[in-house]
Amino acid sequence: MNDESRSQRVIPKPDSQRRVPGSGSEDLVETRIASVLGLKQFMQGPIRTLLIKGLAGTGKTTVALEILKAAGKGKGAYVSSRVPKELLETHIPAMKETLQDQEFLDIRLEDASSVLDFVMRLTEPRKYRTIVFDSWDALAKELDQKERLRAEKTLMALAHNSGAQLVFVSEEPGATTIDYLVDGILELVMVEEQDRTVREFIIHKLRGTKIPQRKYIYTLLEGKFTFFGPYTIPDYTKISKIIQRPDIGSSYSFGSGALDRLFGGMIPGSTLSIEYDENVPYSALRAIEYPPIINFLSRGRSAILLPLPGANDEIISSILVKAVGKSIVNERLRILNILRTSDQKTASLPKSATPQEIHEIVANETARLRKKSIDKSVLLVKSVSALENLFASDLDSLLEVTSQEIITLQQSQDAHILFLPKDSPIRSRILSMSSSYAKLFVRDGTVLMFGVKPHTGIYALQHLEDPISPSLTQLV
């Protein structure tokens, strides 16, 4: 399947940005829960009652407070059976303002009838749009089964009559009576993915609302709930001239703040291998492929690109020309498409070229471009998959040549980036020779990335502002 042709949903327009250097939040753009996923409808009315469930530490309170915030200043009430307001503000400082803007009822020592009376007082004047119970179980567990069901039905009736939306927070993992009564259920879970923890929320039901996708990845970075919609292909027509990024000490910049923060730059003579699952869109890989090439070129250096399979050379060229200008691309970049007949002719390659012959072409091109590079360094960006497709019957030779290249490059000032499919038969050998190694995969439609060597946290890859450079938001 051609990744480019996949239909993509439009990422909701970001409503704010916060920047804290080094936290990964530079790329965090809030995609508010209330503005998408059918929860927009929740805020608008049809979903009167919502249950947010999940084990301790999954972020239920943060999500509930986000919904409360969306109700508008002074239009929400937070009914707490667990912690006093001051402590909650300490636990989730990012939500301090929301807590101060809304009514807060501390019911830790209240009985069920008093709490129901509180709710009647809140709902009768129709002043409050959203009332959060955190947590409902703490109170409900004091009631017997029949009494609990009746109390819950009372709450539902009060909500439906008043127009207020009731949000119940629960730590009970199994289905309880309230599961059947509420209009919507969200479950927050933490799952292990590649030895790292990923947060996921599941929409079990939203009555009267179309659910396009049931599971989403989210992060609690900076104490705020941010979820990730399915990956969206960037709009390359919005490319502007790229601002070059300086070297990081003795390392080359990746041309992307996000990638530099993740890997700390490219050490001369190093090889970075990017392993990717088969369902990772090529445009996500290009977010790692293009910025270092563009930065190398814009800093007066040279680059060679053996593109990913299926890449269109004209499109690649046009993107790079937009970023750095035509003369630079013509002078110091070589796009070598080994599957293209014209390249075979230019390079005087026989139709059945061997890995060694390809290697010689790359070596000759490197030598030619080195002369044009301001500091004689060259960036080599190669798709192993393209080479594997060409030399499927002679992978040993390909591995041999690739190993030679990595070893030779270690003695030079050049940098090497290899794109490696997860199922590559020569994967483990190449990875063992690579100085650094990162993985890309897709979960719930979101492209995720993390460093194996060096070990890093896990990040969601998006194109939030710049179609070329990736935005990486840490999942915490």
Place this chain on the structure above:
Amino acid sequence: MGDFASAFTSAVHGGLDKVLGKSGTEAVLVHMEMTNNLPDPAEFHKKLLALFGAQGTLSLERAIVKDLAIRLSWSFALLKIESGFDFSETLRAIEKGVRAS
């Protein structure tokens, strides 16, 4: 009269209990400030309406009337519980019947 008043007070608790539970009933009566005094049917109806809306109020008032009928050993057939139900009117009819008997 005394029989009706005490039966009605008990029926309010009993009827609401069946639908709202003990805590719900207590909350409603506290909220309406009707814990000790005998509710005036019209006032009671108005307050229920504000909290639960027309349909919710109808269900609660029917539950109260059914409970009252059981306590006074009245047949449901004599009461217009299902169609054209009017809480105040039904209570007046029952009270009149109690007085007459």
